Amino acid sequence: xxxxxxxxxxxxxxxxxxxxxxxxxxxxxxxxxxxxxxxxxxxxxxxxxxxxxxxxxxxxxxxxxxxxxxxxxxxxxxxxxxxxxxxxxxxxxxxxxxxxxxxxxxxxxxxxxxxxxxxxxxxxxxxxxxxxxxxxxxxxxxxxxxxxxxxxxxxxxxxxxxxxxxxxxxxxxxxxxxxxxxxxxxxxxxxxxxxxxxxxxxxxxxxxxxxxxxxxxxxxxxxxxxxxxxxxxxxxxxxxxxxxxxxxxxxxxxxxxxxxxxxxxxxxxxxxxxxxxxxxxxxxxxxxxxxxxxxxxxxxxxxxxxxxxxxxxxxxxxxxxxxxxxxxxxxxxxxxxxxxxxxxxxxxxxxxxxxxxxxxxxxxxxxxxxxxxxxxxxxxxxxxxxxxxxxxxxxxxxxxxxxxxxxxxxxxxxxxxxxxxxxxxxxxxxxxxxxxxxxxxxxxxxxxxxxxxxxxxxxxxxxxxxxxxxxxxxxxxxxxxxxxxxxxxxxxxxxxxxxxxxxxxxxxxxxxxxxxxxxxxxxxxxxxxxxxxxxxxxxxxxxxxxxxxxxxxxxxxxxxxxxx
Amino acid sequence: xxxxxxxxxxxxxxxxxxxxxxxxxxxxxxxxxxxxxxxxxxxxxxxxxxxxxxxxxxxxxxxxxxxxxxxxxxxxxxxxxxxxxxxxxxxxxxxxxxxxxxxxxxxxxxxxxxxxxxxxxxxx
Numbered sequence: 001x002x003x004x005x006x007x008x009x010x011x012x013x014x015x016x017x018x019x020x021x022x023x024x025x026x027x028x029x030x031x032x033x034x035x036x037x038x039x040x041x042x043x044x045x046x047x048x049x050x051x052x053x054x055x056x057x058x059x060x061x062x063x064x065x066x067x068x069x070x071x072x073x074x075x076x077x078x079x080x081x082x083x084x085x086x087x088x089x090x091x092x093x094x095x096x097x098x099x100x101x102x103x104x105x106x107x108x109x110x111x112x113x114x115x116x117x118x119x120x121x122x123x124x125x126x127x128x129x130x131x132x133x134x135x136x137x138x139x140x141x142x143x144x145x146x147x148x149x150x151x152x153x154x155x156x157x158x159x160x161x162x163x164x165x166x167x168x169x170x171x172x173x174x175x176x177x178x179x180x181x182x183x184x185x186x187x188x189x190x191x192x193x194x195x196x197x198x199x200x201x202x203x204x205x206x207x208x209x210x211x212x213x214x215x216x217x218x219x220x221x222x223x224x225x226x227x228x229x230x231x232x233x234x235x236x237x238x239x240x241x242x243x244x245x246x247x248x249x250x251x252x253x254x255x256x257x258x259x260x261x262x263x264x265x266x267x268x269x270x271x272x273x274x275x276x277x278x279x280x281x282x283x284x285x286x287x288x289x290x291x292x293x294x295x296x297x298x299x300x301x302x303x304x305x306x307x308x309x310x311x312x313x314x315x316x317x318x319x320x321x322x323x324x325x326x327x328x329x330x331x332x333x334x335x336x337x338x339x340x341x342x343x344x345x346x347x348x349x350x351x352x353x354x355x356x357x358x359x360x361x362x363x364x365x366x367x368x369x370x371x372x373x374x375x376x377x378x379x380x381x382x383x384x385x386x387x388x389x390x391x392x393x394x395x396x397x398x399x400x401x402x403x404x405x406x407x408x409x410x411x412x413x414x415x416x417x418x419x420x421x422x423x424x425x426x427x428x429x430x431x432x433x434x435x436x437x438x439x440x441x442x443x444x445x446x447x448x449x450x451x452x453x454x455x456x457x458x459x460x461x462x463x464x465x466x467x468x469x470x471x472x473x474x475x476x477x478x479x480x481x482x483x484x485x486x487x488x489x490x491x492x493x494x495x496x497x498x499x500x501x502x503x504x505x506x507x508x509x510x511x512x513x514x515x516x517x518x519x520x521x522x523x524x525x526x527x528x529x530x531x532x533x534x535x536x537x538x539x540x541x542x543x544x545x546x547x548x549x550x551x552x553x554x555x556x557x558x559x560x561x562x563x564x
Numbered sequence: 565x566x567x568x569x570x571x572x573x574x575x576x577x578x579x580x581x582x583x584x585x586x587x588x589x590x591x592x593x594x595x596x597x598x599x600x601x602x603x604x605x606x607x608x609x610x611x612x613x614x615x616x617x618x619x620x621x622x623x624x625x626x627x628x629x630x631x632x633x634x635x636x637x638x639x640x641x642x643x644x645x646x647x648x649x650x651x652x653x654x655x656x657x658x659x660x661x662x663x664x665x666x667x668x669x670x671x672x673x674x675x676x677x678x679x680x681x682x683x684x685x686x687x688x
Contacts, residue, residue: 010618017614024607028600047603048646 004108011099015092022088026054026081033074043068053078058085110174115186117172123148125194126412127187129178129210130201131158133383133401134226136165138198138408141273143167145413145449150187152178154201179209181217189217196222196242198408204232211241224408228297228400243418245407247400252301254403255377257425258396259285259309263432268421270436271521272406272413273447283395286375287311288348293333293363295325298353298379298398314342334362339370349375349395357385361392414452416519420495423502435505439521442492448521450494453534455516460534467514471544475518476508482532482539485546489529491522575612576679579634580672582608587665594658599645602665606638609668612675623682630675637668 030050035043045053049067056063057078070078099105125148128135135151139162142149151173153159159175176183178201188194199210204227211225225241227233233244257265262284290306292299295317303313316333317325331338333352344350350367352360357380364376378394380386389397410418424432439448457464466473475496481487496503496510497517503510512518520530533539542548582605589596613631616624641664648657 006618006620013614013617016617017611020607020610020614024603028603031600046646046649047599048642048649 004105004112007105007108008099012096015095018088019092022084023051023054023058026058026077026085027051029077030054030074030081033077034071035074036068036071038068045074054081054085057082058089060086060089111176111186114172114174117170118150118186118188118191121148121150121172121188121191121193123193125150125188125191127152127184127189127194127197129153129184129197129199129207130226131162131173132200132202133399134200134404134408135198136162137401137405138200139167139171140165141405141409142412143169143171145409147412152176152183152187154178179206179213181213184210184213185217189214189221194218194221196224196412198224198226198412200224200226200404200408204229208232208235211236212239215239215241222411224411226404243407243411245404247403247407248297248301250403250407251298251398251400252305255285255302255396256305256309259287259306259311261425261429261432263429263436264425264427266436267424267432268410269406270439270447271417271421271450272409283375285377285396286348289314289343289346290349290351291316291333291339291342291344291347291367292351292353293317293360294352294354294379295320295323295328296353296355298355299323299351302351302353302377314347316342332359332363334359334366336366336370339363339367344370344374347371347374349377351377351379353377353379355379355381357381357388361388364392364394413450414519416452416495416497416517417450419497419502420504420519423495423504427504439492442490443522444490449524449527450519450521451527452517452519453530455512455514455518462537462540463512463534464514465537466540466544467512471541473512473540473544474508475506475510475512477540477543478512478518478530478533479508480533480543482529482536482543485543489522489526491520491526491530493518494521495519572615573679575608575615576672576675579605579608579612579631580669580676583634583638583665583669583672587662587669589662591662592655592659594654597658597662599649602638602642602645602661605665605668606635606642609634609638609672623678627675627678630671630678634668634671634675637664637671641665641668 027047027050030053031045031047033045035045037043053066126142127150128139129152131139131151131153135153139149139151148169149171151159151162151171153173153175154177156175159173162171162173174183174187178184178187178199184197189197197210197214199207201207201210207225207227211223214221214223219240222242224243224245225236226245226247227236228246228248233246236244254265254268257268287309289312291314292303292306293316295303295315299315299317300323303315306313315325315328316331316338317323317328318330318332320328320330329338329342331341332354333339333342344367350364352363354360354363360378364378367374368376376394377396377398378389378392380389380397380399383399383401410421453460455463455467463473463478475493479489479491479493481489493506494504495518496506497519498513498515520527522530533543538548582601586597586601586605609631613628613635616628616631619625619627641661644657644664645661648654648661
């Protein structure tokens with residue numbers, strides 16, 4: 001803010017000096033001009049009178065000739081003064097108005113306002129660089145999950161969009177280049193409550209620049225980097241970017257997961273979804289021969305993962321030299337002839353994975369005409385084509401922005417969630433299905449909230465106090481309603497981390513120790529009730545023993561006497 | 565030599581000298597204090613103030629503050645002078661006008677001291 005005042009003052013120097021000098025000259029001269037003769041003496045205007053006259057003349061108010069009629073000499077001087085002072089006055093006013101419309105000044109003002117609102121954040125927050133399709137999805141989900149965010153984007157258009165959205169929190173947003181370290185610091189990279197940075201811009205180069213600046217400015221900060229090229233990803237990994245998100249690799253993995261472990265996939269989608277949204281149940285891709293059109297980053301990842309699931313793949317590629325494809329059928333896949341050649345009639349599925357939405361749609365429509373039973377996987381590139389994709393109803397449609405947003409959420413909501421999902425992938429599909437069935441019975445079909453709790457005096461005083469007093473607190477105690485302990489809360493403890501051990505789905509009799517980290521999943525109401533249980537020793541005591549502890553010393557003494 | 569520094573120094577010293585010129589003389593004698601000198605002091609002080617705008621250094625901030633103090637005193641003196649000139653109380657009230665300009669003189673003096681201090685501490 002200080003900078004802005006200095007900027008204004010500095011720019012106003014010349015106009016102000018011009019006003020002072022011209023006024024001074026005109027006023028001084030006017031007092032020296034001989035006026036009309038009154039009572040035999042030549043009258044002169046005093047300095048004050050002259051200042052008064054020049055003031056109303058320069059500002060074009062013009063009260064006339066006071067206190068007496070002017071003499072010819074005075075009128076001559078006034079004529080000169082009018083041209084001098086009025087011009088200077090308008091010059092100064094014009095300068096001041098231009099100054100307030102100055103682009104650099106406006107930017108300075110908005111940047112200062114942004115930096116101040118970031119400074120005043122008093123809860124942990126994430127910095128989101130890039131408010132495109134991915135960024136907007138992620139910001140929306142984080143806002144739903146009560147996590148604060150700060151947004152930087154290089155396009156004013158997108159910032160305007162954000163300002164029009166209806167969020168529960170006020171989101172500080174700035175139109176600036178996030179590659180500039182100064183901007184990142186203004187966005188809170190050095191703020192003690194900053195929890196992490198997500199570099200989600202369209203450009204890999206920009207994401208790389210953001211990741212490296214953050215690692216230098218504040219190495220402790222978690223950095224999530226979107227990288228669509230392998231080179232960028234390995235570059236990011238080289239300086240310790242915490243999580244590198246490549247949407248194509250991820251989609252390939254998800255597709256493989258859908259083929260061999262639908263339950264695990266569903267669990268993944270569920271726990272990283274936007275709360276209160278109803279989840280659609282996915283379909284299991286068939287096993288057999290697949291035709292993959294487009295061997296780009298997407299196609300490569302899909303082929304690799306399909307082959308790992310022991311499926312035969314036929315690649316259709318229009319530009320084999322560029323993509324480094326060995327066995328292929330030449331063509332874009334949009335013509336029936338190429339598809340016939342690829343053996344579309346005896347294939348079970350088709351993957352339309354070019355980077356052009358219209359081509360992809362054309363491919364799958366042609367393919368379905370030839371073979372109506374095909375399982376269709378389609379790559380969506382642009383969100384504005386959503387309507388077309390909805391009309392077509394593909395079995396699986398892959399949208400990079402959705403995938404990146406889900407992956408970011410898994411890391412941002414709680415580090416425990418990401419660990420849990422990783423461990424869940426190693427479990428059997430049956431295990432995942434059982435867990436989903438259990439979750440649905442407790443939480444319902446809506447996307448639940450996921451949150452983690454660390455057992456210490458600071459965050460959960462009641463539990464920590466009771467545990468240190470030697471009273472056993474079990475997981476079961478934590479899932480009881482604070483009002484009536486016979487009622488269960490709508491939540492499921494997913495994992496307990498004790499030192500380096502990860503205990504998936506702990507028993508209800510599991511005893512809590514200090515410094516345990518517990519991952520819960522459940523409804524918002526249950527989350528609020530749990531916070532109450534964990535913070536109020538009296539409530540927790542009631543839940544454990546079924547007895548109310550008196551509040552005051554006197555009553556405690558009386559109740560002890562009565563017990564004896 | 566830097567022309568900006570010349571202009572800057574000129575106006576600051578001129579503000580002090582004009583101010584002193586008005587102040588000097590018997591405090592209760594209107595003949596010793598010419599209104600044009602006060603007028604010139606105000607104009608030069610205002611210019612000096614504007615010249616000090618936009619300097620971010622600590623010493624620049626104190627410079628600006630002393631100038632603002634001097635402006636305040638001189639403008640108050642001018643208003644008072646305009647109100648009393650030609651009235652019967654002029655001989656008595658002139659005391660206050662001159663003492664106000666004395667306050668401004670002190671502020672202008674500090675301003676000049678700062679200017680000298682700044683010049684001396686300049687190492688190049």
